[in-house]
Amino acid sequence: MSTLVFLEHHGHELLKGSLGVLSKAAAFADADVAGVVIGSKVRALADQAGKFGAPKLYVADDARLEAPLPQPRVDVLAQLVRDKGIDTVLFGNSVLAADVAAGLAARLDAGLNWDLADLVQQDGKLVGKRPALQDSVYVDVGWKSEPRIALFRSGSFDPVAAGGSAQVEDVAVALEDFSTSARMVDQAHEESEGPSIEDAPVIVAGGRGLGGPENFTLVEELAKALGGAVGATRAVVDAGWYPYSTQVGQTGKTVSPKLYIACGISGAIQHKVGMQSSGVIVAINKDTNAPIFEFSDLGVVGDVHEVVPRLTELVRARKAS
Amino acid sequence: MKIAVCVKQVPEGNSRIDPETKRLDRSGEGALNAFDANAVEEALRLKDATGEGEVVLVSMGPPKAQDALRKALAMGADRAVLVTDEAAAGSDLVATSYTLAKALEREGADVILFGQQAGDSDGAVLWAAVADRLRLPVVSQAAEITQADGKLTVKRQTEFGYDVIEAPLPAVVAVSDAINEPRYPSLKGIMGAKSKAQATLSLSDLGVEGDRAGEQGSRTEVYGLNDPPARSESKKIEDNGNAAQAILDFLAEKRLV
Ligand SMILES: Cc1cc2nc3c(=O)[nH]c(=O)nc-3n(C[C@H](O)[C@H](O)[C@H](O)COP(=O)(O)OP(=O)(O)OC[C@H]3O[C@@H](n4cnc5c(N)ncnc54)[C@H](O)[C@@H]3O)c2cc1C
Ligand SMILES: Nc1ncnc2c1ncn2[C@@H]1O[C@H](COP(=O)(O)O)[C@@H](O)[C@H]1O
DSSP, X not given: OEEEEEOOEETTEEOHHHHHHHXXXXXXXXXXXXXXEXXXXXXXXXXXXXXXXXXXXXXXXXXXXXXXXXXXXXXXXXXXXXXXXXXXXXXXXXXXXXXXXXXXXXXXXXXXEEEESEEEEETTEEEEEEEETTTTEEEEEEESSSSEEEEEOTTSSOOOOOOOOOEEEEOOOOOOTGGGSSEEEXXXXXXXXXXXXXXXXXXXXXXXXXXXXXXXXXXXXXHHHHTOEEEEOHHHHHTTSSOGGGBBSTTSBOOOOSEEEEESOOOOHHHHHXXXXXXXXXXXXSOTTOGGGGGOSEEEESOHHHHHHHHHHHHHHHHHO | OEEEEEOOEXXXXXXXXXXXXXXXXXXXXXXXOHHHHHHHHHHHHHHHHHTOOEEEEEEESOTTHHHHHHHHHHHTXXXXXXXXXXXXXXXXXXXXXXXXXXXXHHHOOSEEEEOSOOTTTOOOOHHHHHHHHHTOOEEEEEEEEEEETXXXXXXXXXTTEEEEEEEESSEEEEEOTTSOOXXXXXXXHHHXXXXXXXXXXXXXHHTOOGGGSHHHHOSEEEEEEEOOOOOOOOEEEEOSSOHHHHXXXXXXXXXXX
């Protein structure tokens, strides 16, 4: 098995998600693993790649690859897969990685299995473990041809620093015209202000079910009463109801407080991956079929505008007594 | 400006996988994928902003997907194209993107919009595959789109903050579910939808060879279904006015207050 792991980077660091996938790939018995970094001035990442399990690292270094846009990366990977006879390409999920993986699948007419929680060798075959339908069923999936492409759910594997060093091979970059026609004109990297929600023992999170930004006072009050912090879904952050720094989920923070109270949150997979390891999960949602109830310890089918303020009062009363 | 919107019909309510075929059971009622309503809304907004043009729905699915398309027509889309063919059932990403790209090629739209994800597959990947086949620029997770001078400017969120990306037309864009508030179809819209064109295309109409669609055209397969890892007990209650107290008692029992 000749495996290539897409190593995503940000601010001179390889991402933890990519390193986790790399360590996973390196642990296969017959692993012939290489990493690939694509960007501008990225050769220095070789040390890190080696340490986490890549004996070999392909480096595509080009000023045109500086912005983290997917299509030029598809060009590089497609060429690499063809030239090096790679049979398996692995990605840790991210906004960038998903677009690269799907573009590559189309380019090579290769099978893509996404949202995998694990990958195992079974009877000489590679089998992906894919939680589906709100994770109510785990599907064993595979590939009918090579190369196989897999996109892993965020946080599936922990990086293992086994030590080692990567032999670097530069790869030439030939880009398609259409791949370079989209342009990054600005990147606003938001610094979070205030205490980080990652350390909060209690998080009260609000979603679109709150109905409007003004209703975030409901979750703020409850969070205050419980001595916790406020979290939010991407839907409300993108709508400008609450700051980006409080977003929980795949593109936001991964949190594991002792208590997570979800108010008016549907519980989409991308939200779930950021909070599923919380100790106790309580959800309040008026839709009895909301996916969030599938992974809550206590689910309340009710209106947040009724339940949340009352709960705040009760918590306050209890603390006062 | 001509805008094509890729929309999908998904099973209504809680879905299940058929243990026989190992495919999603699509026999029950269907609905317009909720995330696609945002794409339709954005298409209507873009069309209004330019003052002229057309919004075409493009979908692949069983014949009854027409109902879901009618809902999007009632919102204001101008016409719909449904690719429906027995031989397309069971298509994976590679096969679906190939067929959809063929259908989209015929339309030659300036902008091709996608929803954020299909509620049944949670893929959030299809647009990138379709864009590669069409050799067009792609931007995903769009939270804001503006257009001027033959190009789109898209604001979108990633793991690190916000990107602003510019793409020349024609371009493929997948929208986030926060980009807008989809309108409800008006009574007039619902009545009007009945007389809008809803074309049906087969794979051969599109020139899609049999071995590029359905299970034959797919490069992934399903081996089996398993139960998810066991979870600790969970309780669900209806609020009859005392849910807050029930939550408090629960938290007290867990020593969380
Ligand atoms: C690549 C990608 C990355 C993403 N990253 C993230 C991420 O990091 N974090 C994230 O959160 N999402 C993320 N998402 C989006 C995710 O898929 C969902 O769209 C989002 O989490 C939905 O937010 P929500 O629950 O607030 O809104 P909705 O899905 O609209 O849910 C609102 C819920 O509120 C309930 N409700 C309405 N009114 C009331 C009321 N009065 N009382 C009680 N309940 C009520 C409704 O029943 C509904 O279940 C991502 C998506 C993609 C494709
Ligand atoms: N069968 C289909 N026909 C038309 N559009 C589709 C189809 N499946 C998915 N889409 C579009 O692709 C988006 C993402 O789907 P997915 O990648 O499957 O989650 C959806 O929101 C739709 O806009």
